[in-house]
Amino acid sequence: MNMVFQINGRDVGIEVSDSELLLDTLRHIGFSSVREGCGVGACGSCTVLVDGKSVSSCLVLTSRCNGSSILTSEGLADDDPVVSQFIKNGAAQCGYCIPGFVMMVSELLSENPIPTEQEIYNHLEGNICRCGSYPEIVQAAMDASKAKQTSKLTC
């Protein structure tokens, strides 16, 4: 089928088969931050936001996203507070899982700008980091929340 959606703010028109997964579509187009880990919805490494909500792209048919707006971590600015704080806190070891965590933290802070540590852990419970960077990832989320609050006050 022919479909049109937005990826990171740009209109994209493509032809896809009815069975194509969003993970494969995004990677074929060139969004390599979208990574396959488990392939069955259990690790979070393929997470993207569709119309602002996190999805495991390994479980979503591309054809179901016709007309949707998709955000991958390539769509976040270099000075995005979440990206910046992941870097500052050294949250990435191998880095494979990090784009998925970044998208989950971005979603959380848009819904709950000042989450508690427990709320961060709860929101990220579906994402797995095989390197065990959880303390740094949670600290990055807390610092990104603070950075966003500070930038609001100075605007």
Ligand code: FES
């Ligand atoms: S690859 Fe999609 S959740 Fe693991």
Ligand code: FES
């Ligand atoms: S940083 Fe290596 S899997 Fe998370």
